Amino acid sequence: MIKVNDVSKKFHEIQALDSVTTSIQEGHIFGLLGSNGAGKSTFLRILSGVLKPDSGTVFIDEMPVFENPKAKSEICFLADTAYFLPNATPAVMRDYYAELYEKFDKEEFNHLAEKFHIDMKRRITTLSKGMKKQLSVLLGTCTKTKYLFCDETFDGLDPVMRQAVKSLFASEVMEREFTPVIASHNLRELEDICDHVGLLHQGGILFMKDLEEMKFHIHKVQCVLNNSLDEEEVLKELDVLQTEKRGSLLTIVARGTSMEILDCIESRKPLFAEVLPLSLEEIFISETEVAGYGITDFLY
Template identity: 65%
Template sequence: MIEVKQVSKKFEDIKALDQVSVSIQEGSVFGLVGTNGAGKSTLMRIMSGVLKADSGSVSVDGHPVYENLRAKELIFYISDEAYFFPSATPNDMEQYYRSVYPGFGHDRFGKLMAQFGLEEKRKIKTFSKGMKKQLSILLGICANTKYLFCDETFDGLDPVMRQAVKSLFAQEMTQRGLTPVIASHNLRELEDICDYVGLLHRGGILLARDLDEMKFHIHKIQCVFRHEGDEEKAFAGMEILQKEKRGSLYTVTARGTREGILRQVQEADPLFAEVLPLSLEEIFISETEVVGYDIKKLVF
């Protein structure tokens, strides 16, 4: 588990992180979401031991991460701007990582390179941006570390490749308990891969929730009532996050279980009532509007 407690970081006069606390469980995919300048990369760099926090603590499986080999051996960090040696080939990079990560899977690397259609002996500087990102991910996976930090790694991937990588992650998670931590400014990208999401804004965590739990406890229902006033009975006592009326059609986002919300609305004998699936965006919008943020401006 990665524990971040009350971490703050300042760069001269700019507060990049302010008392950030988050826990990342093993065996789950953690998504770190935020706009540009929110502090995602800073937090990732602190968690991977590149930067030292001004205050607070970061531990990986109980080991403080900064300048601690025992913690760093558990982590592979893919920076938003990955570095490769000048004129190096994937083979050269693999050799370097092999000397540093004792568990590096040489054979696996060869197979994955072939699978993804990347040439091992071609100069990396001739790769496209997307190919470089793929290479970084493959190197990270083959390093066989427990945690894999990806900072805006998915941004340069095409949809097919993104799907392939997601499958790869899933496979690694199942087979050896890999815990990816993915930073992105794109919620849609993380939706179908993350189990746990943290929203970072202006150096602070706005929310950090289990995605399924968020989805389980927030639902959107559309309904049409027979008589005026029926909606009051239907929605009485319900924790409503958002309510919209267009003509006779009510669209309500409320906190609660699906069955509970539906049952309560059914008791008002509506003409029509249906629970709709919520996207991650909509969940976030609802949750953050409650605390006063217009998430649309933040994330989209």
């Protein structure tokens, strides 16, 4: 388990992190969302023990992470721009990682490299951005560390490779003790893989929630009611996050189960009513607007 308590970090006049307190449960795929400059990379580097916070504490499995080799042995951090040895090939990086990480699985790396069509003898400098990203992910996964921190993992990957990496992470979670933390500025990249999500904004955690619980307790309904009085009563009774009116069609995003929301509307004998699916992006927009932020201003 990862525990972060009141962590702050400042670079000259820039407050990268401001009193961040949170925890990340093990055995889940955690998505860390935020725009560029929100503090995601700094947060991951502090979790990895690469950076020391100005204040606050970070514990990995109840061990302080900074300058602690035992804690760091359970962590692999994949930066947005991966580092490779000069003139190295994938085979050279495989052997290098095997020296650094005691549990590195060379056999699995060779197997995955073949599946991902990575030429083990080709110089990495000649690979495309997407191929370098794939190689970085395979190296990180094969370290067999308990925690894998990924900064913009899917950036540069085509749709097929994104899905392949997601499947790889899901398989690892099911087969061993494995907790990937994936930082991204793109909601759509994380929607179909993460169990839990958190939003980092202006150096602070805006909220952290279970994704399925969020989807279960927030719904969007379109309806046509008989008159404006019915509309006013429905909006008063429901825990409304957003509303939109186009002609006679009223769209409501509200907290509650779909049955609770529909029962409230159906009691007014509407001309029409149906529940619509909500995307992760729509859920986050609703939650952040309630918290006083316009997510569309800093996430896309």
